[in-house]
Amino acid sequence: MATARATFAAGCFWHVEEMFRQIPGVTDVRSGYSGGDSKDPTYEDVCTGATGHAESVMVTYDEDAVGYGRLLEAFWSGHDPTTPNRQGPDVGTQYRSAIFFHTPEQEAAARRSADELARSGRLRAPIVTQILPASEFYEAEEYHQQYIRKARGR
Numbered sequence: 190m191a192t193a194r195a196t197f198a199a200g201c202f203w204h205v206e207e208m209f210r211q212i213p214g215v216t217d218v219r220s221g222y223s224g225g226d227s228k229d230p231t232y233e234d235v236c237t238g239a240t241g242h243a244e245s246v247m248v249t250y251d252e253d254a255v256g257y258g259r260l261l262e263a264f265w266s267g268h269d270p271t272t273p274n275r276q277g278p279d280v281g282t283q284y285r286s287a288i289f290f291h292t293p294e295q296e297a298a299a300r301r302s303a304d305e306l307a308r309s310g311r312l313r314a315p316i317v318t319q320i321l322p323a324s325e326f327y328e329a330e331e332y333h334q335q336y337i338r339k340a341r342g343r
């Protein structure tokens with residue numbers, strides 16, 4: 190098994206985590222914080238919007254079973270990439286849309302997919318998704334991990 194990692198931010202991490210868990214070939218998804226300057230941030234810190242971190246998910250996947258392109262498809266379809274610092278009722282820089290790439294190949298694929306989506310005519314506004322090098326990923330508190338499944342009693 191060829192294991193790889195991908196990191197995405199697309200609003201509240203609870204929904205994003207559950208979305209990626211549904212994809213065959215994804216072996217783990219962890220909610221956390223990335224893209225900011227603060228070391229070891231807490232949920233309360235990130236909620237202030239002052240840390241620079243976005244609520245993110247770290248996706249571990251089997252490259253032999255699912256390609257990065259499939260993860261990008263889920264990312265683009267799972268949120269609105271045209272709303273700056275907002276997803277639905279969640280507003281603030283911590284809810285921004287971002288792809289944090291781990292390799293040059295991921296960067297190229299992310300940029301290519303963003304360009305293709307922008308040219309497709311499916312969106313009513315320009316894409317505001319940041320495409321940035323992956324930085325330190327800080328896992329969220331345990332009560333945030335698999336939050337939707339816990340809430341449903343699974």
